[in-house]
Structure formats: structure tokens, C-alpha cells
Amino acid sequence: NAGVTQTPKFQVLKTGQSMTLQCAQDMNHEYMSWYRQDPGMGLRLIHYSVGAGITDQGEVPNGYNVSRSTTEDFPLRLLSAAPSQTSVYFCASSYTGPGGPGELFFGEGSRLTVL
Amino acid sequence: AQSVTQPDIHITVSEGASLELRCNYSYGATPYLFWYVQSPGQGLQLLLKYFSGDTLVQGIKGFEAEFKRSQSSFNLRKPSVHWSDAAEYFCAVGAGYSTLTFGKGTMLLVSP
Numbered sequence: 001n002a003g004v005t006q007t008p009k010f011q012v013l014k015t016g017q018s019m020t021l022q023c024a025q026d027m028n029h030e031y032m033s034w035y036r037q038d039p040g041m042g043l044r045l046i047h048y049s050v051g052a053g054i055t056d057q058g059e060v061p062n063g064y065n066v067s068r069s070t071t072e073d074f075p076l077r078l079l080s081a082a083p084s085q086t087s088v089y090f091c092a093s094s095y096t097g098p099g100g101p102g103e104l105f106f107g108e109g110s111r112l113t114v115l
Numbered sequence: 116a117q118s119v120t121q122p123d124i125h126i127t128v129s130e131g132a133s134l135e136l137r138c139n140y141s142y143g144a145t146p147y148l149f150w151y152v153q154s155p156g157q158g159l160q161l162l163l164k165y166f167s168g169d170t171l172v173q174g175i176k177g178f179e180a181e182f183k184r185s186q187s188s189f190n191l192r193k194p195s196v197h198w199s200d201a202a203e204y205f206c207a208v209g210a211g212y213s214t215l216t217f218g219k220g221t222m223l224l225v226s227p
Contacts, residue, residue: 004158033214040124042205042219043159058214090158103149104215106158 002026006091006107013081013114021076021110023091029105031094032074036060036087037109043090049074081114088112117142119208121218128196129226136191136221138206148189149207149215150180159205165189176200201225 007022025032033048035058045058049068063085065077074093078085089110095102118141128134140146147166151159163174170182180191189206203222209215 035217040219042119042217044217045214048214059216092159103161103164104151104159106160108158109156 004091004093004105004107006089006110008110009108010111011113013078013112015082015114017081019078019081021078021089021091021112023074023076023107024072025074025091025093025105026072027093027095027105028071029093029095029102030071031096032068033058033092033094033104034064034066034074034076035090035092037090038087046076046089078112081112083114086112086114117146117208117216119206119216119218121204121206121221123221124219125222125224127224127226130198131195134191134193134196134200134223136204136206136223138189138191138218139187140189140206140208141187142208146208148180148182149209150174150178150189150191151205151207151217152176153203153205153220155202162191162204196223196225198225198227 004025030051034046035043037043044060046064047066049055052071055066091107092104094104120139149164150162153159162178163172165172165182172180178193203220205220206218207215
């Protein structure tokens with residue numbers, strides 16, 4: 001009963017380093033997205049995908065890349081980490097049901113610190 | 116552009132008292148509205164959602180919310196708060212499921 005799995009849960013980077021946050025879901029959901037959560041800011045959408053091979057930018061995409069080669073996986077890449085990217089990152093997936101949009105299922109989050 | 120305002124950053128309620136968390140939204144069409152709860156160190160869990168129909172929506176853990184189009188509001192209520200309800204609550208609006216816009220959250224503190 002995995003749901004949405006994010007790895008790693010914690011990561012410390014130095015400025016300029018690159019890394020990938022992994023996200024996998026086993027619910028066959030079409031839609032996946034990445035949010036970042038900062039104190040007092042709520043959750044802000046970074047990138048999202050409506051299906052394999054299709055991605056689009058959210059509210060705060062700069063400094064991040066995504067790809068969606070399979071339905072299950074939606075990795076988030078930090079190209080050159082900056083202290084401003086210190087945050088908690090959440091991956092989420094969702095579906096379309098007969099009654100309309102389904103709920104977002106969230107992973108447990110990845111806490112990233114950039115020094 | 117859609118937006119969500121949660122006017123209260125923190126709210127303290129006595130255990131057993133009633134609760135109302137405020138949410139106002141801005142959206143051009145009929146919105147999809149959600150309330151999520153986040154316990155410390157955890158991801159977000161859906162409490163309830165509104166798409167259409169009855170404007171009073173029942174959720175999990177005894178929560179309900181009422182959609183008022185004339186006031187652009189979707190306030191969350193609970194008749195009797197339990198200590199385990201202490202958490203951060205987020206209201207969200209969207210036309211799609213991958214592109215929700217969240218409010219900044221309201222931290223609920225429950226006093227004995």
C-alpha cells in the first residue's frame with residue numbers, strides 16, 4: 001500500500017551542486033505534480049504532468065527540471081542548487097473520476113537544505 | 116489568476132469548543148475547493164472537497180465546510196475540537212487536480 005513515495009527524505013547540498021528528488025506512485029494516476037512548502041507561504045506548484053511525456057510549469061519553476069517518461073515516476077531535478085531552494089518538497093498524484101477531479105495524494109516530503 | 120486567502124495565521128481553541136477556519140478564494144469560474152490538513156512532519160491529507168451540488172460538504176474526522184458563492188468563501192467547521200485536531204490546515208482552489216493553488220495555511224492550537 002505504497003501510494004506516493006519520495007526519496008530521499010532529507011538531503012543537504014552545497015551551493016552549485018545538482019541532485020534529483022525521486023517520486024514514484026503505484027496508483028496508476030495520470031496527474032503528478034511537485035510543490036514546495038516554505039514557512040508562511042503555503043504550498044507552491046513547481047511543475048506538473050498530465051501524463052507520460054507531458055509536463056508543464058507551475059508558479060515557481062525556475063531552477064528545476066522535470067520529465068515524465070513513465071506513468072509511475074516524476075523526478076524533480078535541481079540543476080545548480082541555491083540557498084533559496086532550501087525547502088520541503090512534496091510530490092503529489094491525482095486522477096480523474098466520474099464525479100470530477102480526484103484528490104491529490106501527497107508523499108511524505110523531502111526536506112532539502114542548501115548551504 | 117486564482118488565489119486563496121486564509122486570514123488567520125494562528126487560531127487557538129479550547130478542547131471541546133467549536134471551530135471555524137476561514138477561506139476566501141478568487142477564481143473566474145465555478146471552483147473546485149479543498150481543505151487539507153497537515154500534521155507536523157507529515158504530508159497533506161484531504162479533509163473534504165467541493166465540486167458541485169450541495170453547498171454543505173461533510174468530510175472526515177467530523178469536519179464540514181460550506182461553499183458560499185456570494186461571499187467567495189469556503190469555511191471549515193467542526194462542532195467540538197479534540198486535542199488531536201491540532202495541525203496546520205490548508206484551503207485550496209483549482210480547475211484541475213494537478214494545479215491547485217493553496218492558501219498560506221492556518222495553524223490550529225488546541226488548549227486543554
